[in-house]
Amino acid sequence: xxxxxxxxxxxxKFELRFLHRGGYGCLPRPCWRAxxxxxxxxxxxxxxxxxxxxxxxxxxxxxxVPAERQSEQSPCRHVVLDSAxxxxxxxxxxxxxxxxxxxxxxxxxxxxxxxHLEQEESSANLATIPSRGDDGEACQQWI
Numbered sequence: 001x002x003x004x005x006x007x008x009x010x011x012x013k014f015e016l017r018f019l020h021r022g023g024y025g026c027l028p029r030p031c032w033r034a035x036x037x038x039x040x041x042x043x044x045x046x047x048x049x050x051x052x053x054x055x056x057x058x059x060x061x062x063x064x065v066p067a068e069r070q071s072e073q074s075p076c077r078h079v080v081l082d083s084a085x086x087x088x089x090x091x092x093x094x095x096x097x098x099x100x101x102x103x104x105x106x107x108x109x110x111x112x113x114x115x116h117l118e119q120e121e122s123s124a125n126l127a128t129i130p131s132r133g134d135d136g137e138a139c140q141q142w143i
Contacts, residue, residue: 008060009117015043016110019103034099037088037106038076064113081109 018024023042024035038044038061045054056062061076069078077089082105091102 009114009121011043011060012110012114012117015041016107016114018042019107019110024099024103036074036077036092037102038079039074044076079109081105 018041024037024040039046041047045056045059056075057070059076061079062070064079065075066078066080069075072078074089077092078087080087081091086105088102088106091105
């Protein structure tokens with residue numbers, strides 16, 4: 001199977017748009033369960049895949065899953081969403097959040113990750129902008 005090599009920033013922005021448009025409330029799924037964040041999203045590497053499943057280890061989300069949780073059946077449920085250590089797993093398992101609270105935690109996490117990645121991208125772009133030195137020669141400015 002091929003590794004998920006989609007642009008992380010674009011995937012996170014897509015997930016935020018999906019969330020804002022009520023995507024988790026509109027998904028076709030068994031009516032007896034609430035939607036599972038990430039697993040029921042079009043960003044999941046296995047969304048709509050049926051029997052031909054890609055290992056979760058190939059998913060871009062794995063970089064946000066603590067190493068000790070990467071072998072879990074649904075590792076994306078162990079992405080740490082806030083400084084208190086809440087994960088989707090803890091919110092689901094302990095019933096400590098309504099669907100609206102879970103989605104609010106996800107929204108905050110997505111916005112934080114997007115902001116962080118945009119800052120990194122901006123810094124990387126600034127680091128390679130040529131500037132003029134005192135002698136008029138082009139030089140690399142490393143920030």
